[in-house]
Amino acid sequence: MADTRTGGGAPTVLRMVLGKRLQHLRERAGVTYEQAARALDVTHATVRRMEKAEVGLKVPYVEKLLRTYGVGEPDEIEGFVSLAREANQPGWWHRYRDVLPEWFSVFVSLESESDVIRAYEPHYVPGLLQTESYARAVLRAGMPHAPEGEIKRGVALRMERQAVLFRDENPPMLWAVIDETVLRRNIGGAEVMREQVDELIKATERSNVRLQIMPYSAGPHPAMYGPFHLFRFPLEELPDVVCAESLVGAVYFDQRDDVSGFLEALDRMCAQAVPLARTRAVLSALRKEI
Incomplete structure (x- = not known):
């Protein structure tokens, strides 16, 4: 792709x-x-x-x-x-076309229809798990010269995306590995970070959310080059699709050999990261340090 x-x-x-x-x-x-x-x-x-x-x-x-x-x-x-x-009908996200880059429209489309979403995030909390205050701080950092109205629209889009995890019919499974750096980087101030970590702790209670932390002590791992998402669909016609992001856009992969490389990297990282059963304890300990 x-x-x-x-x-x-x-x-x-x-x-x-x-x-x-x-x-x-x-x-x-x-x-x-x-x-x-x-x-x-x-x-x-x-x-x-x-x-x-x-x-x-x-x-x-x-x-x-x-x-x-x-x-x-x-x-x-x-x-x-x-x-x-x-x-050919536009998706719900079309309402945000004034603040939604074309490359990210593809991402939201895939996210909205996925059965499973797997991700590695080395910089930020995944968008589907961000609080409103954290999302605002992230967007402001990425767009320092944007007018406040544009930031508000971007936050509203991010919050509306999160509804996919709560939908009544077949909400996707979100399985994310986040780097320890994500939790230690001060974004928006201590209060914003405490609220965000509390939200992550709550998210671990959901049956369709799996969250693992890659600690510094784990050393190097297969995906240190940057963030990516893997989307899997309930329709047999569609292969898995991977989105690898950069500063100015993204590249989407759907060829078997390419996707297999990302999938192997995710599996290896999940084995290196803090086990799922310990995620809440690690988050709670980090919360006390903020």
Whole structure:
């Protein structure tokens, strides 16, 4: 999956699923990219981008491709087209497009539809577990010249993202490893940090949150290069997707070999980090030091 710092609208997970299905239908029919492109009178790159969910699924294109791939049943075509229309609808996060970079729109889309979210965070508390005060301090540090209204909008987006952990139907499992540095870096002052650690202690009581701490004493580990998230979905068409962040954007990976490397790093880190059963005790001890 390509770097998404630039490009078209952020894909919804449903659009990704439909792109995978179009690819499967094309390959099953023995149709090449060039042949599919001729049927639409577009370039083969456009067909590739549709399959990779890098562009919206235009309904006339979808209908023509389905027929080109031998899908002739009206009900099957209509069902696919209805899903394509739904996939083209903006997600709830579209309301925050004024403060939401394109690359991070992809992240929120994946986060919203995940079944499992695994993460390593060496700098900050994961966004899904941040308090409002901590989130405000983090955003202000990252955008020192932003107007206060922009910071407020960014905090509101972060708080609304957290609803995914509390939804009634199939909330995702969040399993995060955070570096000890995260808990010792003074962000927003002592009061903000105490409130944040208290929130982390509460989070460990949730059945869908697993939190581990990577202590200084553990020494080097496989992911010292920076933060990343791995998203897993309940839909078999979708592979795991990894987001590796940088200062100005992110790169998304969905190729098996790439994702396997991140998954192995997470497993090794979980073995090195403080065991889950001791997380609360470590947090409580650090809380007394603040």
